[in-house]
Amino acid sequence: MNYRDAVTPTTKAPASSPIVERSTIEQVATAAGVSVATVSRALRGLPNVAASTRTKVERAARELNYRANPAAARLATGRSHTIAIVVPLINSWYFSNVVAGAEAVCTEEGYDLLVLTAPNAELRHEVVATAAELERHTDGMIFVEVALPPRELEQLGRRRLAVATIGQQTDTFPSVHVDNVRVGSLAAQHLLDLGHRRIGVIGAQAEEPSFFDVPGQRIAGVGLALGQIGGDLEPALVVDGQFTIEGGYEAASRLLSRPDPPSAIFALSDEMAFGALAAARDMGLNVPGDVSVVGVDDHELSSVVGLTTVRQHVAEHGAVAARALVRRLRGQRTAPGHHVSTAELVVRSTTGPPKL
Amino acid sequence: MNYRDAVTPTTKAPASSPIVERSTIEQVATAAGVSVATVSRALRGLPNVAASTRTKVERAARELNYRANPAAARLATGRSHTIAIVVPLINSWYFSNVVAGAEAVCTEEGYDLLVLTAPNAELRHEVVATAAELERHTDGMIFVEVALPPRELEQLGRRRLAVATIGQQTDTFPSVHVDNVRVGSLAAQHLLDLGHRRIGVIGAQAEEPSFFDVPGQRIAGVGLALGQIGGDLEPALVVDGQFTIEGGYEAASRLLSRPDPPSAIFALSDEMAFGALAAARDMGLNVPGDVSVVGVDDHELSSVVGLTTVRQHVAEHGAVAARALVRRLRGQRTAPGHHVSTAELVVRSTTGPPKL
DNA sequence: CTGAAAGCGCTAACAG
DNA sequence: CTGTTAGCGCTTTCAG
Numbered sequence: 001m002n003y004r005d006a007v008t009p010t011t012k013a014p015a016s017s018p019i020v021e022r023s024t025i026e027q028v029a030t031a032a033g034v035s036v037a038t039v040s041r042a043l044r045g046l047p048n049v050a051a052s053t054r055t056k057v058e059r060a061a062r063e064l065n066y067r068a069n070p071a072a073a074r075l076a077t078g079r080s081h082t083i084a085i086v087v088p089l090i091n092s093w094y095f096s097n098v099v100a101g102a103e104a105v106c107t108e109e110g111y112d113l114l115v116l117t118a119p120n121a122e123l124r125h126e127v128v129a130t131a132a133e134l135e136r137h138t139d140g141m142i143f144v145e146v147a148l149p150p151r152e153l154e155q156l157g158r159r160r161l162a163v164a165t166i167g168q169q170t171d172t173f174p175s176v177h178v179d180n181v182r183v184g185s186l187a188a189q190h191l192l193d194l195g196h197r198r199i200g201v202i203g204a205q206a207e208e209p210s211f212f213d214v215p216g217q218r219i220a221g222v223g224l225a226l227g228q229i230g231g232d233l234e235p236a237l238v239v240d241g242q243f244t245i246e247g248g249y250e251a252a253s254r255l256l257s258r259p260d261p262p263s264a265i266f267a268l269s270d271e272m273a274f275g276a277l278a279a280a281r282d283m284g285l286n287v288p289g290d291v292s293v294v295g296v297d298d299h300e301l302s303s304v305v306g307l308t309t310v311r312q313h314v315a316e317h318g319a320v321a322a323r324a325l326v327r328r329l330r331g332q333r334t335a336p337g338h339h340v341s342t343a344e345l346v347v348r349s350t351t352g353p354p355k356l
Numbered sequence: 357m358n359y360r361d362a363v364t365p366t367t368k369a370p371a372s373s374p375i376v377e378r379s380t381i382e383q384v385a386t387a388a389g390v391s392v393a394t395v396s397r398a399l400r401g402l403p404n405v406a407a408s409t410r411t412k413v414e415r416a417a418r419e420l421n422y423r424a425n426p427a428a429a430r431l432a433t434g435r436s437h438t439i440a441i442v443v444p445l446i447n448s449w450y451f452s453n454v455v456a457g458a459e460a461v462c463t464e465e466g467y468d469l470l471v472l473t474a475p476n477a478e479l480r481h482e483v484v485a486t487a488a489e490l491e492r493h494t495d496g497m498i499f500v501e502v503a504l505p506p507r508e509l510e511q512l513g514r515r516r517l518a519v520a521t522i523g524q525q526t527d528t529f530p531s532v533h534v535d536n537v538r539v540g541s542l543a544a545q546h547l548l549d550l551g552h553r554r555i556g557v558i559g560a561q562a563e564e565p566s567f568f569d570v571p572g573q574r575i576a577g578v579g580l581a582l583g584q585i586g587g588d589l590e591p592a593l594v595v596d597g598q599f600t601i602e603g604g605y606e607a608a609s610r611l612l613s614r615p616d617p618p619s620a621i622f623a624l625s626d627e628m629a630f631g632a633l634a635a636a637r638d639m640g641l642n643v644p645g646d647v648s649v650v651g652v653d654d655h656e657l658s659s660v661v662g663l664t665t666v667r668q669h670v671a672e673h674g675a676v677a678a679r680a681l682v683r684r685l686r687g688q689r690t691a692p693g694h695h696v697s698t699a700e701l702v703v704r705s706t707t708g709p710p711k712l
Numbered sequence: 713c714t715g716a717a718a719g720c721g722c723t724a725a726c727a728g
Numbered sequence: 729c730t731g732t733t734a735g736c737g738c739t740t741t742c743a744g
């Protein structure tokens with residue numbers, strides 16, 4: 001339920017200051033004894049305004065509590081100072097953390113953050129198809145773990161809309177992503193170092209593998225690590241966990257009830273790992289005695305249950321993407337930088353050497 | 357990580373239809389051979405438009421892919437078709453689910469959803485203080501578990517802004533909340549029925565107890581149930597868990613390492629309960645053999661670990677609030693209805709009779 | 713460096 | 729029932 005997580009004992013609230021009305025540019029102009037055009041220039045920091053005039057205007061604006069009406073500014077300029085973040089869903093650990101990161105930056109930078117969920121491919125295509133419409137609601141959008149095919153990317157690229165992606169890496173837009181092959185290797189290598197040779201993987205079907213495939217890359221990383229010691233990833237030991245707790249539970253149950261169960265399980269997310277831990281417990285198996293478990297994310301619960309995991313800095317993903325967008329919207333024509341976020345292995349107590 | 361939770365195998369995407377431009381009301385007017393005013397009326401379903409004219413206009417609009425420019429409409433009408441949701445934080449199970457519920461309704465109803473986080477009381481006051489400003493960004497706001505003092509409520513009430521609250525119940529605005537006293541009683545009664553008499557509670561400090569106090573009410577519910585059998589809630593058995601997993605872990609550790617530990621623990625949220633379960637495990641205690649644990653929420657993980665809990669329908673809270681707001685914005689002057697959301701006990705395997 | 717004036721695209725009286 | 733005419737509040741030429 002969490003309603004108070006962040007409630008640090010704060011300084012006494014400023015006795016609820018009364019709501020103060022906003023005024024129009026014209027009132028400010030009159031008060032400062034200049035024209036509205038000058039007020040507009042002065043307040044937006046444009047050149048060609050005498051220092052003295054600017055000061056005068058600023059004072060008047062402050063006194064009148066003036067702030068440009070966003071609707072009017074938007075109509076006149078076409079920019080809305082709003083960013084939309086498109087996520088498949090919002091009520092999951094990963095996505096809510098990404099949104100949190102983006103929100104923090106947006107608030108800080110004076111942008112409004114709109115949340116759009118596009119749970120399936122069809123809706124995602126629709127989001128792109130209605131980009132012309134969205135352009136009138138927002139200045140930019142952040143696509144989070146949303147696979148955009150080349151054709152749609154190209155369509156978006158031709159628009160005035162600023163775009164950033166999280167997860168997918170494109171050559172048109174700035175992006176943030178982790179090296180998922182490395183994520184997989186990191187987990188697998190740890191397991192190999194402990195002596196495991198048969199590793200089970202709880203992953204997920206990639207929806208559109210051709211463009212963008214997180215599970216696939218992580219699994220490739222596992223294969224890579226395994227390959228280096230002349231080993232191999234058994235396809236039969238890779239099962240779908242749908243990135244949910246329950247999916248993880250079921251996948252692990254299947255894996256562990258095999259005649260030849262793996263000695264370790266790599267779940268592609270902590271939530272699936274939690275499911276796996278529960279499954280092991282329910283089967284009377286000891287972790288890490290009978291089976292080791294590794295996850296990805298570093299969920300809050302992970303440290304508490306001692307889950308070994310590959311940590312990602314998820315909120316940072318959102319923050320970096322938002323910052324890139326804001327920068328671009330402010331005109332800083334930076335290269336379409338790709339930020340590769342770090343990920344690191346956090347060894348805790350769900351992993352250990354295999355039996356025998 | 358969860359990016360694909362909701363990815364159901366969808367029908368093949370409609371081969372990315374090209375982005376089609378938007379046109380202005382004037383183009384539609386010309387195409388339909390009428391004035392812009394008529395177009396505006398026809399398209400907004402206002403009366404006083406001949407059926408034939410309306411059809412004509414609608415066809416033209418469809419052909420030109422016309423949709424009113426939101427910025428222009430907003431400037432002219434003052435309404436933004438946007439709703440803001442104010443949460444203390446967004447990356448927690450409870451709040452992200454509330455937001456998800458609200459988002460679904462907003463999308464369905466053609467409203468944009470803005471997310472604002474106000475982690476502490478000070479920022480919350482600021483949100484209210486800048487209501488005049490917010491009014492120009494949004495038509496309404498949903499305050500989620502945000503304690504608004506009477507004075508601020510009154511200030512908000514005088515504005516054009518539509519308001520709905522989740523958690524707090526006011527007599528000015530529509531609200532959604534659960535009967536938290538009942539939530540507490542439900543949990544306690546279950547424990548009492550099993551034979552427990554000494555119940556520990558993991559709760560949280562209320563920030564502004566005078567206006568709105570979820571933990572306090574749930575605890576009161578416990579006291580009530582206890583009182584009915586002539587028992588009493590020992591103040592020393594009520595400890596703060598800050599509504600976080602870790603806080604729950606620490607609170608439970610403290611509770612269980614007492615010389616006279618309670619035989620059952622009621623955690624005011626599932627996340628705190630997860631922490632408590634981990635603490636019990638780490639102390640070598642058996643659940644429910646040595647100690648029973650009950651939570652509140654019915655988190656996804658709860659069914660998997662078998663946590664007995666009082667289920668709340670969280671996403672529904674967000675949806676109901678959003679719907680109330682939309683209704684109000686559409687002019688249906690309904691009574692400031694207070695929706696009391698249901699909560700029910702879900703008995704699983706973390707509760708059982710006490711030892712001896 | 714500053715002001716006047718023309719929009720941005722839509723809605724809302726007000727006539728007719 | 730429909731068209732004309734003002735705005736909504738700001739930005740942006742264009743003169744000066």
